[in-house]
Amino acid sequence: MANKVNVVVVGAGAAGMAAARTLTKAGLSVRVLEARDRVAGRTMAGRLSNGVHVDKGGQWVGPTQDAALGLIAELGLETYLQYDAGDELTVYDGNVVRYRDDSFGLPEKSASEARRVFTAIDSLAATVNQAEPWKTEGATDLDHQTFDSWLTATTSDTLAQRYWRWFAAVFYAAESTEFSLLHALYHVKCGTNLQTMMTNIGGGQEAKVVGGTHQISERIAEELGDAVQLGAVVRTITQDDEGVRVDFEGGSVTADHVIVAMPPTLAGRIRYVPPLPSTRDHLTQQIPEGSVIKIHIAYETPFWREEGLTGSVVSLDDEIGFTLDGCPPDTSCGVLVGFAAGAQARAMRALAADERGKLIIDTMTKWFGPRAAKPFDIGEKDWNEEEFSRGCYGGHLGGGVWTQFGEALKAPVGRIHWAGTETADAWNGYIDGAIRSGYRAAAEVLA
Secondary structure, eight states: OOSBOSEEEEOOSHHHHHHHHHHHHTTOOEEEEOSSSSSOTTOOEEEOTTSOEEESSOOEEOTTOHHHHHHHHHTTOOEEEOOOOSEEEEEETTEEEEEOSTTTTSOHHHHHHHHHHHHHHHHHHTTSOSSOGGGSTTHHHHHHSBHHHHHHHHOOOHHHHHHHHHHHHHHHSSOTTSSBHHHHHHHHHHTSSHHHHHOSTTSTTSEEETTOTHHHHHHHHHHHGGGEESSOOEEEEEEETTEEEEEETTEEEEESEEEEESOHHHHTTSEEESOOOHHHHHHHTTOOBOOEEEEEEEESSOHHHHTTEEEEEEESSSSSOEEEEOOOTTOSSEEEEEEEETHHHHHHHTSOHHHHHHHHHHHHHHHHOGGGGOOSEEEEEEGGGOTTTOSSSOBOOOTTHHHHHGGGSSOOBTTEEEESGGGOSSSTTSHHHHHHHHHHHHHHHHO
């Protein structure tokens, strides 16, 4: 491999691979350094015991996610719709409520309050400066509140509060006390609005990639060939007026520019010579990744469909807070995909493997009845245990971080450019956001 290229890309997830592909097509030489023994970052292939593919990481795409949908098409991949026919379930205080309306499965008084909070979030999110959230009118006040403190000031209905705390955990992989109101609103604005962000058909969870989203990075890797180097853990990035040198375990490479396409908290563990501006360093110290365990529960058939259910469950009671139908396109077996997020993930992580297995089966049986008691397979992926991710879906910013340090999130530092879904100003935290960030970083280099 050449020791001198035009651009080094650190990280072979969707962001890094999108950047590398763009630069290569523009005629530049590129080296992609990936710490793992695989490409695809926070998307990842998995197999059930019967050989059926499952997505262990990010998997959904939908309307307005034009960067992801466009790249999927360019790479010759196909999508299929998320199953969404039937009733949904909400679980609270031991009740399993079946519904197909805008009640969220809650009693009318609480549902009315939950809808009022929905409208309030959407209205506030519409005011956010999407490109520069720290410049939003009233940003300091919004950033000094946590999402939870705003929620408790907005409604006193305890079930409505619990529902929106569930939303915080499932959609941010963090507790509502862990991120600012400004961050919550920014995330909603990046996903167009709450309706789009939370909806399956017509929203962010509309479709999946046949064979898995990890193929996006894998197909680009095939195009790039030897330019992708696995097992290359980057330790130091040095820059001067002549260029950059990237030192990794096993070697070094020089270039004119480097794109660091990895979670900010991990980017902050690299040594930079000279040191980065203090605002950038303070920022990376305060963007923890979310806590999430993704679970696949496999059955011989998707029996819930026969019973008129979508497979979608919102639980305000259990360690597993959410499920969706995760069946393969040919429905050769039934699969429910579940999420334990935020404090739920941390609680499950503390259990022994057999205890987690029993909890999963007991929870599915509670929700779906005795037919859920005998899965033929259960698979878990704890993203916080991934050394080179340390969490999913993305990072979150606590009180005061956006307004004090947010400007440093994607601003280049000399010859160093930043990518990753956390730096996207559309579909932040999603695959689409990662791809957009890679395109932006490549455009900076090419400018």
